Amino acid sequence: MTTNTLFSQAVARMDAEAASFGTLFGDQQAVARNRPRLDPRLLVEAERFLDEIKSGRRPLHHFQEAMSTSDFPLYFADSLDRQMYGAYTATEATWRNYARAGTVNDFREVKRFATTGIRGRLAKVEELAEHKRRAQNMGEYKYSVDKYEAGFGLSFEMMINDDLDAFMRLPQDLAQSAIDSEELFVTEMFADANGPHASFYSGPNDNVLTGNPALTRPALQDAITKLTERVDDNGMPIQIKAVELTVGPGLALAAKEIINATEYRAVGPNGDVTIIRGNGVDANLHLNINYFIPTVASTANSRTSWWLFANPGESRPALEFGRLRGFEAPALYEKLPDMRRIGGGEVPWSFNHSAAEKKVVHVFGGTRVDARMTVASNGSGS
Structure with a gap:
């Protein structure tokens, strides 16, 4: 459940960014005059990447590589060092004897x-x-x-x-x-x-x-x-x-x-x-x-x-x-x-x-x- 929650939050954040994608990269006033214009092919690839994340077609390890483990310090650090102790040894019944x-x-x-x-x-x-x-x-x-x-x-x-x-x-x-x-x-x-x-x-x-x-x-x-x-x-x-x-x-x-x-x-x-x-x-x-x-x-x-x-x-x-x-x-x-x-x-x-x-x-x-x-x-x- 923790994995799903963090994943959903990250996708929602990127979805909001994608909604203004054209503004961020297509609006000439929003682009710094001294920066070169981005390659449109990169924009298309980025949109495809976000769409595949939202639809679940992008594998999780691709997502991890793109976002890096540093974006989820609690989740990855916690899951790598968690284990369940075994139950106490139960007593054996003797009354039948x-x-x-x-x-x-x-x-x-x-x-x-x-x-x-x-x-x-x-x-x-x-x-x-x-x-x-x-x-x-x-x-x-x-x-x-x-x-x-x-x-x-x-x-x-x-x-x-x-x-x-x-x-x-x-x-x-x-x-x-x-x-x-x-x-x-x-x-x-x-x-x-x-x-x-x-x-x-x-x-x-x-x-x-x-x-x-x-x-x-x-x-x-x-x-x-x-x-x-x-x-x-x-x-x-x-x-x-x-x-x-x-x-x-x-x-x-x-x-x-x-x-x-x-x-x-x-x-x-x-x-x-x-x-x-x-x-x-x-x-x-x-x-x-x-x-x-x-x-x-x-x-x-x-x-x-x-x-x-x-x-x-x-x-x-x-x-x-x-x-x-x-x-x-x-x-x-x-x-x-x-x-x-x-x-x-x-x-x-x-x-x-x-x-x-x-x-x-x-x-x-x-x-x-x-x-x-x-x-x-x-x-x-x-």
Whole structure:
């Protein structure tokens, strides 16, 4: 747009000069007596040159040579040293590793049921005695999905001026916003300002590690042991084969050092040193770095809190995240143009405001399910 504006201004100026061309060069009184008369062939060539510029038949590099870059110091100096920085690297979604993905049919509240009580050790029954009847316990979990949107509008001027394609990636940014919203929503289900969510990680739920230890190899081993020793309401063991360790970026390095260690040395009470090949905790353990934990956990605990989840594909999930059927993925929309050129051809902007609009729509929700399938520590040591 800048190029077109400056070009039009220059052509308009030369057009005004051409209007009085005869006066400038043909009027004897306007010609200095001591200057030689200009060659008429040069006048014809100059008129042809101006006419070709106005009609667009003259190439731009001819125009540049004729006018020189010094006539447009801002435009040429600016365009030779302009570039668009790349976008920030987007965060990767981790919630699928520790929350079960569900699908709901509509916006009404959905219910999820979990039953316990029938499974258990068989009881010995004496001759002619009746067996003991077991009662089934049913847990109910409810949630509904909501619609979330975001969008942007671009004016006609912005689209024309976008010579660096800065607005071409905006739809991609909307799609990434939907991914970020999912991750943040799930993070708010298991974390609050002080670390592990207080209503989910509590003494009655028996899923807070004693003493809130910092993330170390012994503490991680104790947490894995606690999680894999879970039992149901009748004392039957719950088999957990895979475990998901979830931390914020502040603990990423410490977690990787623990998991990637190739040798561990244990010092006994009498000073004996036992060398263990491997770290002893990495089997069926997967690390998730959730970059939204510092956003939710606003206190210093954001750098020390850590969570363990049973893999949701192996057992009953600790969390469920649901999407609307038919809208499982974010949907990008653009407003249909309500204007077209006379003679044919639609344009991507509105008639009244000369603006183009796009938006993203995503529908999701979720709930906490089974507190036994997770343990956590805020890492404070208290």
